[in-house]
Amino acid sequence: MSGAAKAFRAGIVGGTGYTGVELLRLLVNHPVVEVARITSRSEAGTAVADMFPSLRGHLDLEFTVPDVAQLSECDVVFFATPHNVAMRMMPELMAAGVRVVDLSADFRLRDADLWSRWYGEPHIAPELLAQAVYGLPEINREKIKDAQLVACPGCYPTAVQLGFLPLLEDSLIDPMQLIANAASGASGGGRQAKIPMLLAEAGDNFNAYGASGHRHLPEIEQGLADIANDPVAVTFVPHLLPMIRGIHATLYAPLRDSTLSLADIQALFEERYANEPFVDVMPAGSHPQTRYVKGANYCRIALHRPLDRDVIVVLSVIDNLVKGASGQAVQNMNIMLGLPERAGLEGAALLP
Amino acid sequence: MSGAAKAFRAGIVGGTGYTGVELLRLLVNHPVVEVARITSRSEAGTAVADMFPSLRGHLDLEFTVPDVAQLSECDVVFFATPHNVAMRMMPELMAAGVRVVDLSADFRLRDADLWSRWYGEPHIAPELLAQAVYGLPEINREKIKDAQLVACPGCYPTAVQLGFLPLLEDSLIDPMQLIANAASGASGGGRQAKIPMLLAEAGDNFNAYGASGHRHLPEIEQGLADIANDPVAVTFVPHLLPMIRGIHATLYAPLRDSTLSLADIQALFEERYANEPFVDVMPAGSHPQTRYVKGANYCRIALHRPLDRDVIVVLSVIDNLVKGASGQAVQNMNIMLGLPERAGLEGAALLP
Amino acid sequence: MSGAAKAFRAGIVGGTGYTGVELLRLLVNHPVVEVARITSRSEAGTAVADMFPSLRGHLDLEFTVPDVAQLSECDVVFFATPHNVAMRMMPELMAAGVRVVDLSADFRLRDADLWSRWYGEPHIAPELLAQAVYGLPEINREKIKDAQLVACPGCYPTAVQLGFLPLLEDSLIDPMQLIANAASGASGGGRQAKIPMLLAEAGDNFNAYGASGHRHLPEIEQGLADIANDPVAVTFVPHLLPMIRGIHATLYAPLRDSTLSLADIQALFEERYANEPFVDVMPAGSHPQTRYVKGANYCRIALHRPLDRDVIVVLSVIDNLVKGASGQAVQNMNIMLGLPERAGLEGAALLP
Amino acid sequence: MSGAAKAFRAGIVGGTGYTGVELLRLLVNHPVVEVARITSRSEAGTAVADMFPSLRGHLDLEFTVPDVAQLSECDVVFFATPHNVAMRMMPELMAAGVRVVDLSADFRLRDADLWSRWYGEPHIAPELLAQAVYGLPEINREKIKDAQLVACPGCYPTAVQLGFLPLLEDSLIDPMQLIANAASGASGGGRQAKIPMLLAEAGDNFNAYGASGHRHLPEIEQGLADIANDPVAVTFVPHLLPMIRGIHATLYAPLRDSTLSLADIQALFEERYANEPFVDVMPAGSHPQTRYVKGANYCRIALHRPLDRDVIVVLSVIDNLVKGASGQAVQNMNIMLGLPERAGLEGAALLP
Incomplete structure (x- = not known):
């Protein structure tokens, strides 16, 4: 003071x-x-x-x-x-x-x-x-x-868009078959008295919600369509974590060109975000944890290509109350x- | 005694x-x-x-x-x-x-x-x-x-197979494009002294692990292929929850026949599991919570078809230590x- | 069914x-x-x-x-x-x-x-x-x-009375200088929508409440006075734990007769509760954990006499929703x- | 950087x-x-x-x-x-x-x-x-x-000494009958692989430990004796909280002069700590929460005198890893x- x-x-x-x-x-x-x-x-x-x-x-x-x-x-x-x-x-x-x-x-x-x-x-x-x-x-x-x-932007849309962004800008994935599976800490539900958000209800528990349609979906699709310059379709399922802060998005997308290696895509992400002060591309194969960003303004991202098949998995974490x-x-x-x-x-x- | x-x-x-x-x-x-x-x-x-x-x-x-x-x-x-x-x-x-x-x-x-x-x-x-x-x-x-x-069966394979089973038995989904996003409580990691499983590490935190390939994947694919009588390909990403018990699987599959309604598929699940003492098909649109099965031998399942598009989402919960x-x-x-x-x-x- | x-x-x-x-x-x-x-x-x-x-x-x-x-x-x-x-x-x-x-x-x-x-x-x-x-x-x-x-009985009064009971029945402690420091899981607060009981408030947190006077105090003092056949004075401070179930009471009492050994007092507790189906006197020096009674109807108790000084410490745990x-x-x-x-x-x- | x-x-x-x-x-x-x-x-x-x-x-x-x-x-x-x-x-x-x-x-x-x-x-x-x-x-x-x-200083000794300090400096309490009941987050146990500190063990659980004698006790008694210029005896029982950061000490002391009001003692604390940048005396009757200091270097303290009897209760919180x-x-x-x-x-x- x-x-x-x-x-x-x-x-x-x-x-x-x-x-x-x-x-x-x-x-x-x-x-x-x-x-x-x-x-x-x-x-x-x-x-x-x-x-x-x-x-x-x-x-x-x-x-x-x-x-x-x-x-x-x-x-x-x-x-x-x-x-x-x-x-x-x-x-x-x-x-x-x-x-x-x-x-x-x-x-x-x-x-x-x-x-x-x-x-x-x-x-x-x-x-x-x-x-x-x-x-x-x-x-x-x-x-x-x-x-x-x-x-x-909303909290989920931030984590999801930053994860898909380089892939869509370069048209590497099929924009009509995107999956965004995400989970948020309870502070995302706001400081309002609601029984399902009590510690005795939401603590020691995990569940999806809004699986048939969540308000952040149109925002995600609007943002990704802008990036892709094309229509996109995302299946988005949010989940509630038994903790307070943090969003983790696990993104799945079919790769269009199977000759692209994970290293190529990694390089693309690193280049795209090289000058971004708050986006951190971790080494390929990493698993970002929500605590790596707790209280901080980063989005940390890592890429996987399971068994070298043609699906790219992007892991993206933010603190829902910060970034x-x-x-x-x-x-x-x-x-x-x-x-x-x-x-x-x-x-x-x-x-x- | x-x-x-x-x-x-x-x-x-x-x-x-x-x-x-x-x-x-x-x-x-x-x-x-x-x-x-x-x-x-x-x-x-x-x-x-x-x-x-x-x-x-x-x-x-x-x-x-x-x-x-x-x-x-x-x-x-x-x-x-x-x-x-x-x-x-x-x-x-x-x-x-x-x-x-x-x-x-x-x-x-x-x-x-x-x-x-x-x-x-x-x-x-x-x-x-x-x-x-x-x-x-x-x-x-x-x-x-x-x-x-x-x-x-392993814990993840149980939740994943019971969720996909009726869809694959009736060939309603494309078996080569399955996604199984799952999360487990920390007891799944066993009673072994490992730093990443400390409360001070894994508590108040969430992350994926084994995203490039996890030992439960071949078991899942073997089981689903038996069910489908066809090869299957699953992208499986497990996550670690900051709690002790419970597995939640969020399963995504492209629907082959878009004229099938969610009600039709719900009826199929209810019929398939009608005589199963430990599989509970909840009403379509429900969100099973891991605490609904804590300490009990059930697998509780619910179906969603987001925005009526051609992707079926199955939510499946078990207690990893029980069912x-x-x-x-x-x-x-x-x-x-x-x-x-x-x-x-x-x-x-x-x-x- | x-x-x-x-x-x-x-x-x-x-x-x-x-x-x-x-x-x-x-x-x-x-x-x-x-x-x-x-x-x-x-x-x-x-x-x-x-x-x-x-x-x-x-x-x-x-x-x-x-x-x-x-x-x-x-x-x-x-x-x-x-x-x-x-x-x-x-x-x-x-x-x-x-x-x-x-x-x-x-x-x-x-x-x-x-x-x-x-x-x-x-x-x-x-x-x-x-x-x-x-x-x-x-x-x-x-x-x-x-x-x-x-x-x-209330939840706190159960844990506190069972812990002090044998000591007071046999007049081993000064009934006017009792301290009952206790902590409860959040389910003790009931299934009511209140902001302080949200996961985002009460999770990852710990605090005392009602330290100047809590409604369970007169019940505790009434019960202990009946047992002691004498007036008692208890300083009782409850605390809120970032978990759902369980009460842990840490009880402090000045020993009247310093020649009594911890083993003597342990024997007294074991005898007093020998035929009680739901009171378990653990070995002296144990530390009962709330998870030892989660979902079960037991009160588990252990005794300590720190540094062999003239203060007896009784640890008493119950599941607040069960016992x-x-x-x-x-x-x-x-x-x-x-x-x-x-x-x-x-x-x-x-x-x- | x-x-x-x-x-x-x-x-x-x-x-x-x-x-x-x-x-x-x-x-x-x-x-x-x-x-x-x-x-x-x-x-x-x-x-x-x-x-x-x-x-x-x-x-x-x-x-x-x-x-x-x-x-x-x-x-x-x-x-x-x-x-x-x-x-x-x-x-x-x-x-x-x-x-x-x-x-x-x-x-x-x-x-x-x-x-x-x-x-x-x-x-x-x-x-x-x-x-x-x-x-x-x-x-x-x-x-x-x-x-x-x-x-x-150790973590517990910091919280305990700052809580008792003004009372002992002014000889307001009996130094031979002090009780320090304290609880710590799991990070206090260090980053070492130990089974009892696993999330699956220490999460969703609460217990005392070291109740018969803990290494921080001689440090506490040395410090308080220096402050009091007199021998002190403390019964100190630490507990393990199912969370990561934070220490909460609940201190009990018999008041020597029962004519002193809580307001008098509150004034004494406020004066003693008026120029301390990291000690915060909250209003009498407050309940400091560990999250009020999470990640910050404060010790926040509040005083109670339950039912106006002759026991002073001091609540003291710090982040064990910070202050x-x-x-x-x-x-x-x-x-x-x-x-x-x-x-x-x-x-x-x-x-x-």
């Missing part, structure tokens, strides 16, 4: 959830950005550090009621809200010229009708969808620099503000 | 591992089978209940050095050993006329060369492979009745001895 | 919580008692096995609205409800002559005023308190035989119905 | 354990100290980031064989070894004028005979014991500034080198 004012001011709308507290954890040590405002209707007046004692000694701020005028004084505003909140405030904020990083699902899909089908309600600000830049820096870094509104949410949001903010991309994101993963 | 002698006597070779102690847990309450002998070279002379205090009050027995003459007095002998132990004692035991249920990998593959390639050493008793009956009662019940040597090992071994023993198949296996799963 | 009718019929009021489903798990395999009725206002009409799929294949029953007339047809009725439910229905049930085992807190304290102070509301049926027998069989077995209403709740309830029922005390409670603990 | 050389060079002896990798995690982001050398006999030649992939992208260093000449070029050397290693190399290092922070137990006790009794072997460098400064900055900050050899080991070591190094005490230790706890 040093007193020196920092150069940039950030606001956070909806600071009582897990992506909110993770934004705070990252930003309290950001060299040039300070959290100036954090809102919560239900907790207005509460000291943030009373709610999250992990921040005692790091942050001296209270939750306030969200107010567009006050938020407009910030250099950047994050939405760490459930879907259907950001799009209600967005028109006014955009009109006020504020730059926004939205961690929610509201502006990830370009097609308002598709959004409605998966979220079960009409999209309120469809006119802004075209302005939203999809915030996966590994694809859209240049557009993010000038964007006023960045829609941060899958708040870390990626900070990365996007850094790009938007012209800051070093690693600012505030230097921390190594917590292992063990 | 009631005094009344039971009708049948069982021996257990290698009783200090997890499948050994699980056999004991199940057998101490078996109505007509008692554990007469349990061996361990390293723990000979130790009271079993000193090593496993969970059995205090249930069992008054010491570990002894394995001895064929003594084991031959048993009605049935279980091998709860790592691979490469059972096959050393088997010729003598078979010659002595003992009936054996082998929980290890030694007699699961019919092809000794294939076994050698995956286990890295020669098979010592290849002449016995033809006598071994693969102990998946849902396929081989009649053969098991008369077998002298039953080779219990995936010791429970299935007891089930096989019951069949071999002409006992009710559910004897000693009546317990419901421990939930929560 | 065998068809043969059993000799006794049990009803369960409030079957959707953890003690309810645990009663079901134990009773579906009880040799002579069947669950004839299970109630839930909110889930009336739902099949029990739809809510708890672990019971598929074991139970073919639906939840019904609680109804005194229907419950009165049962030989015994269990209350597996939060406090303040049983006492509302109790007068009518008692008048109907039904025998009741109440797992809730409503009839544990003899003093209605004390109850009111700790539970924050008036006691509705104070006239029945005198009829309630405190259901700790190790103390009150004879009274339980003839009781119409048995109040099952700490539903198992003890079945044990009480067996005593009330004149059945063998171990009926339905023969299962060994699930280890690993 | 920025290229700019840092002002100070650190060496780490024994870098393959948990305190070693935690030192690395903290130091790779230290503003002015770089890790110049890290040793391991067994892993010499291995890249550190191959062994701990969480450090990929942060550290480009290989393990080397320990060599006094090379270590002597460092400004500070850490020992992150089991006991009985540091004392073998210490005479030579001390003679070479190197400043050392020893995380092991070798120099914590001033009395070589006491050390021998608890560790079962003779102390090899008893002549250096008098030079060792006990590295608890909250007590010995001034001495640490000038020390050549700092013996970092209980490597973080405290860095704090000591900062003090020794005249750096800001928080340098490299600014990170907030990882929550959730």
Whole structure:
């Protein structure tokens, strides 16, 4: 809690959830950005550090009621809200010229009708969808620099897209037969009181969910189709892990050209991600563990070609709250503000 | 520890591992089978209940050095050993006329060369492979009745085969494009001191392993090929869960005939397993959880057809130590001895 | 789900919580008692096995609205409800002559005023308190035989009382300086949607709660004072473990007579509990683990005298849902119905 | 991995354990100290980031064989070894004028005979014991500034001493009747292959250990006696938690003067720790959680006085690998080198 004012001011709308507290954890040590405002209707007046004692000694701020005028004084505003909140405030904020990083699902899909089908309600600000830049820096870094509104990718879509990306860019796999089997820690379910997410229910247990269709699927398919410049079809099955943080995606794709060796594909991945500060291509045959990225902003990836048959398996891990949410949001903010991309994101993963 | 002698006597070779102690847990309450002998070279002379205090009050027995003459007095002998132990004692035991249920990998593959390639050493008793009956009662019940040597399936192979079985029997899927993504609790790794299996390593973590090729793959492919009466190719990726018990398999297969509805396939599964005491076909669209079978001998299965596309997803859960090992071994023993198949296996799963 | 009718019929009021489903798990395999009725206002009409799929294949029953007339047809009725439910229905049930085992807190304290102070509301049926027998069989077995209403002890009070009991009966320790430090798995918090009990909150974490005063304290002090025939003062601090089942109590007491050896005290414990089917005194110097009783009805106890100083440490473990709740309830029922005390409670603990 | 050389060079002896990798995690982001050398006999030649992939992208260093000449070029050397290693190399290092922070137990006790009794072997460098400064900055900050050899406190002793400290300094409690009930995550057991520390053994489980006497007891009593200026007697029972990081101590002490209010004592604690950067006195009646300090260098403390009786309960949490080991070591190094005490230790706890 040093007193020196920092150069940039950030606001956070909806600071009582897990992506909110993770934004705070990252930003309290950001060299040039300070959290100036954090809102919560239900907790207005509460000291943030009373709610999250992990921040005692790091942050001296209270939750306030969200107010567009006050938020407009910030250099950047994050939405760490459930879907259907950001799009209600967005028109006014955009009109006020504020730059926004939205961690929610509201502006990830370009097609308002598709959004409605998966979220079960009409999209309120469809006119802004075209302005939203999809915030996966590994694809859209240049557009993010000038964007006023960045829609941060979902956690599963981040792990899945970064895993398939080089294969699809170079048309090495059949885009219509992709399988994305993924598993997430329980923090992905949000900080909401729900019986199935109790420790006594979800601890010491494992199961798939949304196997017949999950909201992250259209986002994954939109992103991969952009990359492939072709339609894609993904069978996506998410699972719930008995732990708190981490996403592991196991991706399967039929190889189009069986003469390509695993070493060739490995080289392709290494080249594609050589300059990416937060994508780590591990040696072929490695098995990335979720703890290799716990609390850190990396996506670590490894390739396998089982028994040298014509199926490529990509293993991809992220921390769902960091590269899958708040870390990626900070990365996007850094790009938007012209800051070093690693600012505030230097921390190594917590292992063990 | 009631005094009344039971009708049948069982021996257990290698009783200090997890499948050994699980056999004991199940057998101490078996109505007509008692554990007469349990061996361990390293723990000979130790009271079993000193090593496993969970059995205090249930069992008054010491570990002894394995001895064929003594084991031959048993009605049935279980091998709860790592691979490469059972096959050393088997010729003598078979010659002595003992009936054996082998929980290890030694007699699961019919092809000794294939076994050698995956286990890295020669098979010592290849002449016995033809006598071994693969102990998946849902396929081989009649053969098991008369077998002298039953080779219990591996844990992953049990979950995977029961999930694909009705689809392959009726040729509904392309057998050359199967994907088996599976995850296991840490007890599957055995009771051996290994750093990667420490709580401080494997807890709060998730990763794939053996993604380039795992020893259970040839067993899975042998079993599925028998079922399909055709060659099969499976991409199989196992994962390690931060919990103790449970296997969850997520199976993906391209549907051959897209006019078949999910309801049709559901009906097929229900019919196929209608008389199976330990296979439970849950309603289509369900998500079986590993805790639904914790400590119990069931395999619970559910079907999905995501977005009505032409990929079938089968979810299959077992307890790796029960239906995936010791429970299935007891089930096989019951069949071999002409006992009710559910004897000693009546317990419901421990939930929560 | 065998068809043969059993000799006794049990009803369960409030079957959707953890003690309810645990009663079901134990009773579906009880040799002579069947669950004839299970109630839930909110889930009336739902099949029990739809809510708890672990019971598929074991139970073919639906939840019904609680109804005194229907419950009165049962030989015994269990209350597996939060406090303040049983006492509302109790007068009518008692008048109907039904025998009741109440797992809730409503009839544990003899003093209605004390109850009111700790539970924050008036006691509705104070006239029945005198009829309630405190259901700790190790103390009150004879009274339980003839009781119409048995109040099952709380989970912490069971572990704490059984640990201190022989020391207090023989006046070996100073009853005014007792310390009971205890920890419980999360199932003790009940099956209710509360943010602090989410996996993402209570997993991978440990903390004390209620350290300034917890509702189980007056029950503990009432029970220990009965045993000691003297006032007692206990400092009791409960803690929440990042796991589902199990209570571990670490009890500290100043020894009055320093000439008594640990061996003397060990002999005393062994003698006191020699005929108790569910109390296991482990060798002195042992460290009982909660997994030694997971899913089983035992209390396992061990004694220490650190550095031979004049403080006795007693370690006491139970499964909070079995000996700490539903198992003890079945044990009480067996005593009330004149059945063998171990009926339905023969299962060994699930280890690993 | 920025290229700019840092002002100070650190060496780490024994870098393959948990305190070693935690030192690395903290130091790779230290503003002015770089890790110049890290040793391991067994892993010499291995890249550190191959062994701990969480450090990929942060550290480009290989393990080397320990060599006094090379270590002597460092400004500070850490020992992150089991006991009985540091004392073998210490005479030579001390003679070479190197400043050392020893995380092991070798120099914590001033009395070589006491050390021998608890560790079962003779102390090899008893002549250096008098030079060792006990590295608890909250007590010995001034001495640490000038020390050549700092013996970092054990994890339990840190949590216990900081909890009792203000009470003993002011003689508010009876020093002969102290109880320290504590629990630790599994990383406290070290990165060694031991069956009882397997996930399948220690996960989903809780137990006491060393209840008859644990090696941290003499260290605790030595430290508390120094604080109290009087003999102390502590009954100390440690427990093993089914999680990786975190220590929780629940301390009990009889209050000498019953007219002192909890508010008085709270004020005393707040005053005593007002200027301590890493001790946080939470509001009276709080329940510190281990996750409030996960990955961070704090000790968070809260006070209770149950039912206003004359027993004070202090709750004290640390991360065993940070304030209980490597973080405290860095704090000591900062003090020794005249750096800001928080340098490299600014990170907030990882929550959730």
